[in-house]
Every structure is written in structure tokens, then in C-alpha cells.
Amino acid sequence: MKKVILLAMICLGTWTSKAQYSEKEIEAKIDSILPLLTLKEKVAMCHAQSKFSSPGVSRLGIPEVWMSDGPHGVRAEISWDSWNYAGWTNDSITAFPALTCLAASFNDSLSYAYGVAVGEEARYREKDILLGPGVNIYRTPMNGRNFEYMGEDPYLASRLVVPYIKGVQKNGVAACVKHYALNNQERWRDHINVEVSDRALYEIYLPAFKAAVEEGEAWSIMGAYNQFRGQHCCHNEILLNNILKNDWGFDGVVVTDWGGAHDTKESALHGLDIEMGTGTNGLTYSKVNAYENYYLAGPFLEMLENKEVEESIVDDKVRRILRLIYRTSLNPNRPLGSVNTTAHHEVARKVAQEGIVLLKNKEDIFPIKDETEITIAVIGENATRMMTRGGGSSELKPQFEVSPLEGIKARYKNAKITYAMGYASGAPAYARVNPSPYDADSLKSIAIDVAKKADLVLFVGGLNKNHHQDCEGGDRKIYNLPFGQEALIDELYAVNKNLGVVMVSGNAVAMPWLSKTKGLIQAWYLGSMTGHALADVVSGDVNPSGKLPFSFPKKLEDNGAYAFGEISYPGDSIMQEYKEDILVGYRWHDTKKIAPEFAFGYGLSYTDFSISNIQSDQSIYAANEAITVSFDVKNEGGITGAEVVQVYTGKIKSKVPRALKELKGYQKLAIASGASQPGTVTINVSDLAYYDDSISEWVVEPGDYYLYVGNASNNITKKIRISISKKSRS
Numbered sequence: 052m053k054k055v056i057l058l059a060m061i062c063l064g065t066w067t068s069k070a071q072y073s074e075k076e077i078e079a080k081i082d083s084i085l086p087l088l089t090l091k092e093k094v095a096m097c098h099a100q101s102k103f104s105s106p107g108v109s110r111l112g113i114p115e116v117w118m119s120d121g122p123h124g125v126r127a128e129i130s131w132d133s134w135n136y137a138g139w140t141n142d143s144i145t146a147f148p149a150l151t152c153l154a155a156s157f158n159d160s161l162s163y164a165y166g167v168a169v170g171e172e173a174r175y176r177e178k179d180i181l182l183g184p185g186v187n188i189y190r191t192p193m194n195g196r197n198f199e200y201m202g203e204d205p206y207l208a209s210r211l212v213v214p215y216i217k218g219v220q221k222n223g224v225a226a227c228v229k230h231y232a233l234n235n236q237e238r239w240r241d242h243i244n245v246e247v248s249d250r251a252l253y254e255i256y257l258p259a260f261k262a263a264v265e266e267g268e269a270w271s272i273m274g275a276y277n278q279f280r281g282q283h284c285c286h287n288e289i290l291l292n293n294i295l296k297n298d299w300g301f302d303g304v305v306v307t308d309w310g311g312a313h314d315t316k317e318s319a320l321h322g323l324d325i326e327m328g329t330g331t332n333g334l335t336y337s338k339v340n341a342y343e344n345y346y347l348a349g350p351f352l353e354m355l356e357n358k359e360v361e362e363s364i365v366d367d368k369v370r371r372i373l374r375l376i377y378r379t380s381l382n383p384n385r386p387l388g389s390v391n392t393t394a395h396h397e398v399a400r401k402v403a404q405e406g407i408v409l410l411k412n413k414e415d416i417f418p419i420k421d422e423t424e425i426t427i428a429v430i431g432e433n434a435t436r437m438m439t440r441g442g443g444s445s446e447l448k449p450q451f452e453v454s455p456l457e458g459i460k461a462r463y464k465n466a467k468i469t470y471a472m473g474y475a476s477g478a479p480a481y482a483r484v485n486p487s488p489y490d491a492d493s494l495k496s497i498a499i500d501v502a503k504k505a506d507l508v509l510f511v512g513g514l515n516k517n518h519h520q521d522c523e524g525g526d527r528k529i530y531n532l533p534f535g536q537e538a539l540i541d542e543l544y545a546v547n548k549n550l551g552v553v554m555v556s557g558n559a560v561a562m563p564w565l566s567k568t569k570g571l572i573q574a575w576y577l578g579s580m581t582g583h584a585l586a587d588v589v590s591g592d593v594n595p596s597g598k599l600p601f602s603f604p605k606k607l608e609d610n611g612a613y614a615f616g617e618i619s620y621p622g623d624s625i626m627q628e629y630k631e632d633i634l635v636g637y638r639w640h641d642t643k644k645i646a647p648e649f650a651f652g653y654g655l656s657y658t659d660f661s662i663s664n665i666q667s668d669q670s671i672y673a674a675n676e677a678i679t680v681s682f683d684v685k686n687e688g689g690i691t692g693a694e695v696v697q698v699y700t701g702k703i704k705s706k707v708p709r710a711l712k713e714l715k716g717y718q719k720l721a722i723a724s725g726a727s728q729p730g731t732v733t734i735n736v737s738d739l740a741y742y743d744d745s746i747s748e749w750v751v752e753p754g755d756y757y758l759y760v761g762n763a764s765n766n767i768t769k770k771i772r773i774s775i776s777k778k779s780r781s
């Protein structure tokens with residue numbers, strides 16, 4: 052027995068030097084550990100032992116694996132056996148902005164900084180896996196979880212997910228990319244069966260996951276709750292075995308979403324590695340979690356013992372889990388991490404500043420000057436509401452959260468700031484909305500009174516983290532603003548025409564009131580530094596540079612998923628068909644010529660930019676070449692700012708249906724007032740391919756294409772015609 056322990060300690064590296072092991076060394080160590088494990092021990096490693104951990108093998112010194120949500124900060128400790136918070140007093144953290152905001156920054160290096168910071172916090176909290184980031188594509192504005200994802204464009208999400216993962220994993224903490232795949236709505240998420248063409252799957256819904264695996268080298272991935280082609284995604288042969296593990300060569304761990312496993316044999320054979328969150332009375336939210344009865348526990352052991360499943364199946368799972376353990380808790384170079392540091396708060400503030408999008412600025416209502424004679428009336432519940440509460444699993448317990456009102460009050464020393472709530476929505480709750488203790492009429496009349504007396508009204512409204520808003524477990528019920536806000540905006544406008552709106556949401560909303568507001572700021576959910584970052588932009592200390600990561604349709608019917616009726620969204624409760632196919636978001640608006648209220652890639656600045664000298668390096672390209680687009684950007688205004696130049700491509704006369712244009716590159720340039728800066732975007736010709744489902748291959752069609760260069764999907768400065776030849780150049 053002693054010999055075994057000694058051997059295991061050597062294998063596990065207890066006495067070895069401090070250098071991180073090479074991949075080869077790790078595999079050799081795993082080879083030597085596997086024969087020491089009993090079947091029972093192996094099976095135990097494949098399922099939960101508590102709400103957020105899976106067991107190790109203590110006799111061999113194999114550590115447990117500890118996980119935490121994700122993705123906007125490290126969630127407060129949850130009890131061993133229930134969803135209740137454990138009530139710790141040392142688990143408060145930094146809340147970072149929602150991933151929609153990160154996506155709006157169009158800033159890859161900021162995504163890395165975000166990953167590093169949240170990874171340091173996860174490490175400090177002794178987590179091995181951070182359950183995030185999320186990269187499900189924004190298909191409809193009704194999805195309750197869009198705020199946790201990176202928008203509607205597969206290229207943008209792919210670019211931003213990679214540095215986030217690298218940043219997290221630098222800390223010896225695994226990122227767990229979720230929810231793989233097609234979890235694009237919360238309605239019936241536990242069972243809805245998604246039917247989608249291979250083209251849309253490969254071109255729209257998979258690229259960000261592929262980038263996360265192939266470029267980000269993510270160490271774990273979370274299966275989605277829903278079904279795809281008749282199998283649950285947590286044990287889906289096509290998604291997990293064929294695509295993820297075989298085609299993309301994923302060598303990490305597939306974790307279920309909590310309660311996402313439904314069958315032992317499928318879990319065993321279709322690529323699942325760790326089962327979490329199963330409710331053993333058959334219900335996801337069961338109070339009784341008898342871990343031994345998990346699909347990958349007792350029943351799996353029995354199948355192995357009866358030789359219904361080969362031992363190599365469990366060995367592969369355990370190999371992956373051990374690999375993750377070596378990359379995380381057994382990495383001798385793993386840093387110690389840190390939490391709530393000034394540096395983390397600054398990262399949170401910077402992401403927020405760069406992600407905020409200025410959507411309208413008539414008569415330059417923004418920035419608002421801090422003048423002694425003026426009164427600014429801040430109206431709206433979202434000016435004081437904690438948005439880290441609610442929303443589902445991404446809920447956070449930040450050490451502090453500066454509200455918009457607090458941030459504005461801290462910034463404006465001369466102007467008089469008044470406040471009225473205006474409307475009320477009820478307490479944040481995951482599964483229900485508590486009745487509001489407030490009287491709507493009196494809230495409104497107080498707000499009207501406050502607005503009347505002010506020089507300027509700043510309405511801070513939008514959605515919140517209640518059920519049926521921006522919240523897990525349900526979709527939105529209406530596209531319009533809830534809680535009587537539309538009527539309130541109308542009445543505020545009636546008494547004060549100097550009206551600006553700050554929209555706090557993770558989703559697009561209908562804006563029938565748009566003409567009544569002079570200015571509109573899309574402010575997302577910004578985390579700990581919300582109020583400061585918002586005040587930075589409202590005051591002009593920071594010039595906004597965010598761009599929308601998804602389209603804002605004028606009305607719901609203008610959204611592609613909606614255009615085909617209920618079978619397309621939300622489905623008939625059993626199945627749904629993604630009938631808009633590849634035409635998601637701006638691809639739909641552009642191709643069908645349906646103007647959105649605000650387009651993908653759109654966002655204003657307090658300065659003006661011009662893009663000139665736009666050219667491609669050649670006009671004819673071979674199939675194996677890269678296209679370089681160059682341009683100059685000039686800041687024509689009086690203050691420093693940043694512009695995001697976007698390059699889209701579109702095939703002229705394709706033999707298959709294609710979107711008018713697709714984002715293929717962007718560059719964000721910070722430019723001083725009056726200065727010019729050159730920029731370039733490089734696109735591989737191979738990235739112009741479409742997925743040909745008749746042969747299951749990516750195909751670059753030879754012929755003519757347009758390169759569209761501009762600063763929004765609907766604001767193209769120049770179109771360049773290029774040709775792609777059939778041949779490769781040697």
C-alpha cells in the first residue's frame with residue numbers, strides 16, 4: 052500500500068521541481084496513474100460530489116475539482132447540497148461588465164485583461180474551473196440570457212473569446228466555454244430540440260466555440276441543456292464526439308450544464324466527461340442530490356462492470372479530468388491570484404467605458420457639462436438598482452457596486468442632481484417577480500414634478516435581472532420596455548424636452564419613444580464600477596467608442612428568427628427549426644433590406660472620424676493568399692477618441708444563398724484630435740468560404756467579391772471589388 056502512495060506522489064508531482072510539466076510529461080504521469088485507480092474511483096471522478104465540485108481520489112492525492120460561475124465574476128459560495136448561498140463573509144468579488152459590453156468594446160486586448168483579472172479572482176477563490184465565457188449567438192432579442200454572450204456575429208465572438216480564455220487560463224484556472232451548442236433561448240431550454248441546417252451550424256453557431264477550442268485552447272466546455280437533432284447536447288454524438296473531440300481535437304473536459312444529463316449510455320458513449328447538477332428524483336431542481344445515483348455514477352459503474360461499456364471509455368474521461376487537474380491545481384507554477392484589487396476595478400471600469408455605446412446625440416445633449424447653474428434630474432429605477440443581483444447563475448456578490456446615481460453624484464460637483472424613481476419593477480428574483488410595494492401613479496407624478504424643475508432629464512431605465520427580463524430560465528415576454536416606462540418617457544418629454552436616455556439592458560428593446568429623446572446611451576450591465584464608468588462617458592471624461600454587437604430591430608417581426616412564426620421561435624415546445632438559417636442579425640436586415648433601428652457595428656463618438664485611402668493590396672487573389680485592406684482614419688473633431696473600422700465581405704452572384712455581407716475583420720484605433728492614423732485589416736481568402744453541406748466541406752467560391760469598409764454594418768465608406776481565382780499560388 053505504502054508503495055502505491057509513494058508512486059502516486061511521485062506521479063502527481065508532490066516532490067518534483069517547480070517547472071510546469073510539459074504536455075508529454077503530463078501524459079506520461081496520467082499513463083502511470085490510470086492503472087492505480089479502481090473502476091469505482093474512476094467513475095467517481097466523472098460526476099459531482101456537491102453542487103459545484105467533483106471528487107478526487109484522496110488515497111492517491113488526486114485533488115477534487117472545484118467550479119464556480121462565471122462569466123462576469125466569481126459567484127458567491129454555494130452550499131454543498133443545495134442552491135442556497137453558503138453565507139460566507141469572505142467571498143465578495145469584483146463584478147466585471149456583462150459579456151455583451153465586452154463584445155461592444157471590439158477590443159481584443161481588453162478581453163485578455165478581463166480574462167486575466169477574473170481568472171486571478173477565481174484563482175484566489177480556489178476555483179479550478181470558471182464556468183464561462185458564454186458564446187451562444189444572439190438570435191432573437193427575446194432570449195433571457197443574451198447579456199451573458201458576445202453578440203450576434205460569429206467572427207466578433209470568435210475574436211473576443213480567445214483572449215478571454217487565455218487570460219483566465221494563465222492563472223491555472225480552466226475556462227469552461229458555454230453552452231455548447233444552440234442554447235439560443237431560455238424558453239423550454241431543458242428539452243427543446245433544435246433543427247438547424249449544417250450551413251447555419253458551421254457558419255453561425257459553431258465558429259466561436261471552434262475558436263475557443265482551437266485558438267483559445269480552452270480546457271473545458273459546458274454542454275447545453277437543449278437537444279440538437281434529437282439528442283441532448285450534453286451527450287450529443289455529433290456535437291461532442293464528432294465535431295468537438297474528433298474534428299477540433301479538443302483534449303479537455305466536457306462538463307454538463309447543471310442537470311443537463313439524461314441518460315447513462317449516451318453520457319458514457321457520446322463524449323460527456325463530468326456530470327453536474329442532476330436532480331436524482333428526475334427533476335433538475337430537486338432538493339435531494341444523491342450523487343451515487345447520477346447517470347455517470349452507480350448506473351455507469353454497473354454498465355462497466357457488466358462489460359456493456361468498455362473500460363477505455365471511462366479511462367478517456369479520467370484522462371481528460373486528470374489533464375485538467377495537471378493544468379490547474381497540480382500546476383506548480385500556478386499563481387496565487389488576488390481579489391478586489393484596484394487593478395481589477397480599473398479593468399472593470401475600462402471595459403465598461405469602452406463598451407458603452409452612444410446611439411443618439413441630437414444637439415449634442417451629451418456630454419453633459421458640470422455647471423453650477425444647472426439641475427440634472429436623474430429619473431428611473433435603474434439609476435439605483437443593483438444589477439449584479441438576479442439574472443440566474445451569473446448573479447454576483449460584489450464588494451461594492453457603484454450605481455449610476457452614485458457615480459453621477461460623485462462626478463458632478465457643481466450641478467445640482469435630483470432623483471426620482473419614476474417606476475418600479477419589484478425585487479430581483481430568479482424564478483418570480485415579487486409584487487412591487489410602490490404605487491405606480493405616485494412614483495410617476497413625483498418624477499414628472501422633479502423633471503419639470505430640472506434643466507435636463509436623464510432617464511435611466513431599461514430591463515433588469517428579474518425573471519422574463521435579462522434573466523436565465525425564461526425569455527422576455529414583450530419587446531417593449533416594461534413597467535410603464537414608455538408612458539413615463541412620453542410624460543417626461545411632455546414636461547421637459549431636454550431629455551436623454553440611458554438604456555440599461557443586455558438586449559435590444561423597441562423604441563417608439565426614440566424621437567422624444569435627444570440622446571441615447573446603451574449602458575449594458577457594467578458591474579462594480581457601473582456608476583463611475585457611466586459618469587465618465589456622460590460627462591465626457593471618456594469619449595464613447597463602443598459599437599453594437601447585435602442589431603436593434605425596429606419591431607420584433609423585423610428579426611430573422613421571428614419572421615417564420617412560432618416554429619422558428621420559440622418552437623412548438625418540442626422542437627424548433629431555425630428557418631432564417633444563416634441570415635442571423637445584420638445578415639438578415641442587410642439581405643432582406645429591412646432597416647434596423649440601430650445596426651450591428653454602429654456607435655457614435657463625441658468626435659468625428661473620416662476613413663480615407665481605403666484600398667486592397669491586390670485586385671486578384673489566389674485561394675491560398677491573404678487580402679490586406681489598408682486605410683487612414685482621421686480624427687476630425689476637437690477631442691481624442693477611438694474608431695472601429697470594420698471590414699465586411701460579400702460574394703457577388705453566388706451559387707448558394709449568402710448574406711449580403713459578413714464581418715471578416717476590424718481594427719480599433721485610438722486617435723488624438725486632428726491626427727490621422729493608418730490601419731490595416733488582413734483576411735485570409737480561406738475565410739471567404741461557405742460551408743457546403745452537400746459535401747461537408749468549406750468551399751471558397753472563385754469569382755468576384757466586394758470588400759465593404761466602414762464604421763458600422765450599415766455605414767460603408769467604400770466598396771472594393773476583388774476577384775478570387777480558383778488556383779493557389781505556389
Ligand code: BGC
Pocket residue numbers: 120121182229308309444
Ligand atoms: C446554467 C449554467 C451555470 C450552471 C451552474 C445552469 O443553470 O445554465 O450557465 O454555469 O447553472 O450554476
